[in-house]
Amino acid sequence: MDPSEYNFQRCKLCGDMTAEPTYNLIDSTIYTCQNCDFHFLNQLDDNSKNFDNTIQLSNQHRNYIKSRIDENSNLHLKRLKFVQSHITISNCKALDVGAGLGQFQRLLETRGAETKGIEPSPIRRDYALEKFGINLHSKLVDEEYWQAGFTQYFDLITMWDVIEHVNFPKETLESAIKLLKPGGMLFLDTPSREVLSYRLSQQFYRFIPGEMGLFLPSFYSTAPFGHKQIFTLTQLRGLFQKSGVEIVYKAKSYRNNPERKNKIILAGKKR
Numbered sequence: 001m002d003p004s005e006y007n008f009q010r011c012k013l014c015g016d017m018t019a020e021p022t023y024n025l026i027d028s029t030i031y032t033c034q035n036c037d038f039h040f041l042n043q044l045d046d047n048s049k050n051f052d053n054t055i056q057l058s059n060q061h062r063n064y065i066k067s068r069i070d071e072n073s074n075l076h077l078k079r080l081k082f083v084q085s086h087i088t089i090s091n092c093k094a095l096d097v098g099a100g101l102g103q104f105q106r107l108l109e110t111r112g113a114e115t116k117g118i119e120p121s122p123i124r125r126d127y128a129l130e131k132f133g134i135n136l137h138s139k140l141v142d143e144e145y146w147q148a149g150f151t152q153y154f155d156l157i158t159m160w161d162v163i164e165h166v167n168f169p170k171e172t173l174e175s176a177i178k179l180l181k182p183g184g185m186l187f188l189d190t191p192s193r194e195v196l197s198y199r200l201s202q203q204f205y206r207f208i209p210g211e212m213g214l215f216l217p218s219f220y221s222t223a224p225f226g227h228k229q230i231f232t233l234t235q236l237r238g239l240f241q242k243s244g245v246e247i248v249y250k251a252k253s254y255r256n257n258p259e260r261k262n263k264i265i266l267a268g269k270k271r
Ligand SMILES: [Zn+2]
Pocket: 011, 012, 013, 014, 015, 016, 033, 034, 035, 036, 037, 038
């Protein structure tokens, strides 16, 4: 699908042609599907522009990444604990989609998994190689490289804070699931639309429509790789089920992690 030609009346979740512009933000509009109530931004990444592979990792990049790496490492450990409570990591074949700096992949490797990771940002890939010696892949999960060579290959696939960023979440998730072995497990987390601030914003907007829908602008972003859609649990559950993945665990937060409250956290097993 060519992002520049996408018709936003088409729901990105159910494909129905009944999506309507509902909430106007400053530089974009949130569409709502009249069939399945999916909310998505009228904005897609042009991957040919966003992924400039000629960009070199600079000291400025390094400093920025270093300033944020510690806050993430704690979260990755919580995610690891969550995964370990459902699957034995040692000797399993694992794929981390949206691997960032490769931190989570490294945690899996040190516990005996055979890992691969996908990261579209060349800066992050360079950093992962420099810092951890991890070679992340640039090819996205729906591309031929994975779909032809790694069908039903992985025991474990993780997608941390990914599904809200991609252009076409349904296709991305389905593509990932194709790479899972039967009985393999998929783990993901993503912001939830069912949090109070989002629901209040919707109510507020009914009375005072305008650019500042209270908190809505903080949920979405037109920046490259920004948040393009926010799911409800029901919508994600439906997507899992249609793709042959049974949800075995769901939660709203990781234990003892107040910053990650009210997320959707899911573990699913492929039939
Ligand atoms: Zn829909």
